[in-house]
Amino acid sequence: MAAGLKTVILLSFVLAIGFLLIILSCALWQNWLPLIVALTFVLAPLPNAIFSHCGNSDDFGSSDTNPAADFGRFLTSCVVITGFALPLVLAHAEVIHPTASAMSIVGGGLVYGTILAYSAVFKTDSEEF
Amino acid sequence: MSLPRSQYDPRRVCVIPFNFESIPIFRKKRSLGVYVSGLLFGLAHWIFLDAAVLSAHAHPPPDAPYDTVPIHITFLDWIPGICSTLGLLIVNLVNKEQLIGEGGSFGSGEGGFVWRVRLFLFFGFALMAGGLAGSVCVLVLKYIVPQFDDYLYYGYANVAQNVLVMLSAIVLWIAQNTHDDDEYNYQLTL
Numbered sequence: 001m002a003a004g005l006k007t008v009i010l011l012s013f014v015l016a017i018g019f020l021l022i023i024l025s026c027a028l029w030q031n032w033l034p035l036i037v038a039l040t041f042v043l044a045p046l047p048n049a050i051f052s053h054c055g056n057s058d059d060f061g062s063s064d065t066n067p068a069a070d071f072g073r074f075l076t077s078c079v080v081i082t083g084f085a086l087p088l089v090l091a092h093a094e095v096i097h098p099t100a101s102a103m104s105i106v107g108g109g110l111v112y113g114t115i116l117a118y119s120a121v122f123k124t125d126s127e128e129f
Numbered sequence: 130m131s132l133p134r135s136q137y138d139p140r141r142v143c144v145i146p147f148n149f150e151s152i153p154i155f156r157k158k159r160s161l162g163v164y165v166s167g168l169l170f171g172l173a174h175w176i177f178l179d180a181a182v183l184s185a186h187a188h189p190p191p192d193a194p195y196d197t198v199p200i201h202i203t204f205l206d207w208i209p210g211i212c213s214t215l216g217l218l219i220v221n222l223v224n225k226e227q228l229i230g231e232g233g234s235f236g237s238g239e240g241g242f243v244w245r246v247r248l249f250l251f252f253g254f255a256l257m258a259g260g261l262a263g264s265v266c267v268l269v270l271k272y273i274v275p276q277f278d279d280y281l282y283y284g285y286a287n288v289a290q291n292v293l294v295m296l297s298a299i300v301l302w303i304a305q306n307t308h309d310d311d312e313y314n315y316q317l318t319l
Contacts, residue, residue, distance in 0.1 A: 073160055077163075077166075085179070
């Protein structure tokens with residue numbers, strides 16, 4: 001369990017660094033638009049989580065031919081690309097500073113990576129036991 | 130003396146020496162395809178939205194700071210993208226298994242049904258192709274011919290959007306006809 005505890009602590013540190021980067025990218029330039037990136041990345045796994053639970057009542061039974069799960073995956077990757085594209089678009093239109101854009105992308109990537117890694121670790125743990 | 134059992138399907142024309150199945154992510158072909166498709170779809174719309182946001186925040190040219198910006202992205206530029214997206218929706222709402230199973234389980238009595246499915250599919254493809262053609266049309270007629278050379282990016286972004294939506298539809302189509310963890314079903318049915 002010690003390894004699991006270490007993983008949780010490490011992931012929480014990475015999550016905190018990600019949020020720190022996003023909030024810094026907002027606060028240093030007094031422009032709070034990059035905060036949308038944090039919201040986007042937090043919302044990104046949500047369609048996958050919702051749609052993977054529905055549509056399992058068809059007689060195929062297997063989840064890999066499930067249109068609802070596919071739609072969830074489609075929406076998830078759309079939201080993820082939104083998180084990366086939004087700061088770039090804002091920087092391109094000179095609404096936010098390019099450095100703020102880079103910081104919020106890195107921070108958002110850390111936040112999303114944390115969510116992915118956490119769900120992966122959690123999934124392997126539940127399969128072992 | 131018997132030959133050793135071949136490691137590959139002898140019907141294959143090209144034998145790829147690298148085994149893609151050894152990488153775990155390539156075993157989830159269907160999920161991967163859907164993810165890539167969504168990625169392309171999001172990228173397409175963000176490229177166009179980038180041009181739209183840029184147009185809304187456009188500064189006048191630096192040598193004439195009191196001029197107005199000569200051209201903006203209007204609803205006209207949005208039409209090809211809307212057509213393409215509708216086409217993608219229609220094409221992927223059609224149940225392809227019914228279309229492929231035309232000769233088998235669906236007899237001649239269901240001919241009208243297959244005909245309607247095919248018409249629907251044709252309508253979707255026509256919308257996508259129309260969107261692509263329309264975006265090229267907008268690029269040429271709105272930006273190249275009147276020589277708005279500084280604003281060509283708006284037109285190119287429009288074309289890129291429609292090309293990417295089409296690619297997304299193709300990837301989604303292929304992904305829907307493949308199955309995870311199914312070595313006998315790797316052939317893509319088009």
